[in-house]
Amino acid sequence: MWTFRKPLHPVAEAYRDGRAGSSPKGRTPLDVLRIVVIDAETTGLDPSRDRLLSLAAAALSSGSMPMAGLRSWLIYQPWAALNDAVAVHGITPAQTARGEPEEKVLFEFLDLIRGAVLVGHHIGFDAAIIDQALMRHYGTRLYNPLIDTAALAMAELEAFRKTGYANQRPPGLEEVCSHCGIPMMERHTAEGDAFTTAELFLLLCARRRRRLGRPLEWRDLPSLRP
Amino acid sequence: MTAKNVIPDRIAESLRRFPPFSMLPVPAVSSLAQKAEVRVLVAGDTLWKQGDRPGEGLHFLARGRVEYHWNAEGRNELVDVRDVGDLLGLTALIESKPFRVTATVVEDAVLYILPWADLRTLLDAHDTARHYARRHLFWATRVGAHVPTPEPASSSPGTGVTGRSKSILQAHLDGATLVEPRAPERLLSCLPEATVRDAAALMIERRVPSMLVVDEQKHPMGIVTHSNIVRRIIVDGLSVEQPVSAIMSVPVVTIAPRSSATAALLLMLRERIGQVVVTEDGTARSQAVDICSEKDLLAHSGHHPAGLLREIRNARSPARFREICDDIEGIALSYLEAGISSLFLGQICAELYDELAQRLLALEIAALEKEGRKAPGIAWAWLSVGSDGRREQILRTDMDNAIVFGKGANAEADGAARAYFLELAERVVARLVECGFSRCQGGVMACNPRWCRTDEEWLAEIRALVGGSDSDAVLRALVLFDLRFVAGDKALAERLRDEIFRHASGNDGLLQRFASHVVETPPPLNFFGNLIVESRGDREGEFDIKARGLAPLRDAARVLALKHGLKAHYSTGGRLDELRGLGGPHAELGALASEAYEYMLRLRTLTGLRRKDTGRFIDPSLLNKLQRAELANVFDVLRMVQSHVRAEFRLSLR
Incomplete structure (x- = not known):
């Protein structure tokens, strides 16, 4: 039986094409991978209901973060409410009105992350929100391999090791950063958190490289998908 | 609205908390920050190894600590530690030479890598920041090359004031006052066999004040000036058909192209000459390029120590001397703030204050003579001792001076001479006080009989000081042993100095x-x-x-x-x-x-x-x-x- 499927949007198609064969092999050196650190601010914590308010991406290049590779977008959400989340990210309904259309932002975002490994703190949540938005506009989801810095921190830093305690939750960005002595820049803006997360990621990678005594490879990092 | 540049602005802010960024305009630092790269290293990582070539970027240490280790002859030595706010790799980038040390991270470090090409352009355009960077050249690493101080050595003629290597930044620093040789066609020269008549005719035709005498290789041999001609031909009566080699001034004092004009002027002041010759390598053994007169050099700046020198020579009234001294300090301040070496400045001020002392002595000797007190016909010298003797007085602090005079036939003659010189010194000291100097609290002044003595007495004192061990003797020796001739008969002063060195070096x-x-x-x-x-x-x-x-x-x-x-x-x-x-x-x-x-x-x-x-x-x-x-x-x-x-x-x- 025929199911009607909306044909994939060309942008999404290009994104999916870029993905083909992009899943890194285990021994690929980390330095040759395209790594993009992302962060999203949202209207709330429920991926099925809440929407993107802002998005930021920091592209890394062979172990360092050029300022030129830092992008951020403020997104226009017509139904943004003045809820509790506003107190966190500080993006008021009036400000979101000055944002760009979600479709256009996603378009640029997809272009940027094509073929890249995405890194974020609690990236599962960011990815879920972005998935929903992608599905609405382009009928696709994220296919990039994901790395969660919270998981990396738990593996790398003694203070956050898995204990077996049932209610142990992955550490927050603030906790890990204050443990590592990384100051929070522009906390709860997508750009600031992406920058801080990138710094944290670089530090954790450097720690692990030091510990292993060799340059890092893809297999050395805990990845979530695809 | 997109929240643009928030993070680069934060980076710019943290850069601006430290020099040289604090000395650069805000927008310039912001645009630097936008091109920055962030790099993270952890303890134990090596940032670079000794001998590595620097890349395109300068490292700014935003967090953490880095140690510099120097490896030489199998030994590994910690030479410096850099922490937050420090620049890493500046020396290597400025000199575009390999790193002289290995940089190892000792505390997890966040580095901002800044594009050196952009930063260098900024430094070139901003004096204070560049000056900071220049100092950094030395303090960054305490090994290897020496950054020369622009102080000229008390040079013998012919050795010139430069030939010292200059860093790019140093050259820029002095950029406003460099001796730039002009077109070589402008240089008027002749061989030593040419007659005075021909040389003089050429000088008149080309309207230049001097003629350079050169050998076949165009190496300078001497200079003929208007005053040479007047003195030797008109006064001494030599024939105009004589070769120029008979009347030329020798030896020539030479400098290298692009020397500091200030240093050249100082050299002319010291040598009491009106012009220096610019040669290819700064010595008399290379081709002459140009002649610079005092006037040429003064054209570089209006407010100049050499001008003050002339003012001192012409001044008479106490008020005028005071004004000139105020001017000297004013210039000193502007020079210091412009980054001129304080040691060098001490030399300039010493020349000026020496000139002042000479002028005051001449005026007071004349005044005494008017009152009927004729100078005893014996050799004498006015000496600077202590800090003044070391040419370090930039500010008018207290004066330290002394007089030595030749021993007379008998004690009576000595007594008369002493009375005269004490009177002279009292007057000069009083005028120096009018100029803003203060009397020495320790009484180290020529008007104090302890510091106004015959050569025999001084020599005896030196021998006694060399042998004495009480603390008073040591303190007196410390002051006296820095003596320097200022006015009068130089041989007298040099004898004392030689005696000091002769006795002290083996003791x-x-x-x-x-x-x-x-x-x-x-x-x-x-x-x-x-x-x-x-x-x-x-x-x-x-x-x-x-x-x-x-x-x-x-x-x-x-x-x-x-x-x-x-x-x-x-x-x-x-x-x-x-x-x-x-x-x-x-x-x-x-x-x-x-x-x-x-x-x-x-x-x-x-x-x-x-x-x-x-x-x-x-x-x-x-x-x-x-x-x-x-x-x-x-x-x-x-x-x-x-x-x-x-x-x-x-x-x-x-």
């Missing part, structure tokens, strides 16, 4: 007493590297840079100069530079100590000029982070010098 007991003076005052740093301040009195909370910093270095320079017979220089900086020429451990010691001395002298002079006092007491809370760090470096050098002196003069540890 271990005396040198040890001097050396123990050097190590008496430990550097004012406590265990944690903080500055120690005076804990009581009205100077509480400040520290005495003269007693605790300058004096030990100055004394060290003197005792080392005496021991090794380094007589060419009078100034502490010059002595230290001369020490470098000894090679071995003295070379590094001299280089470091000279920079340290320069730094403290600058700090003291600037403090003094701003506060209108002697600048002797410094309030550490008024220093910025950079100055405090630099002072800590300076005192490290002092500590090093002291332990060297302790070892070289075999002083026991106390």
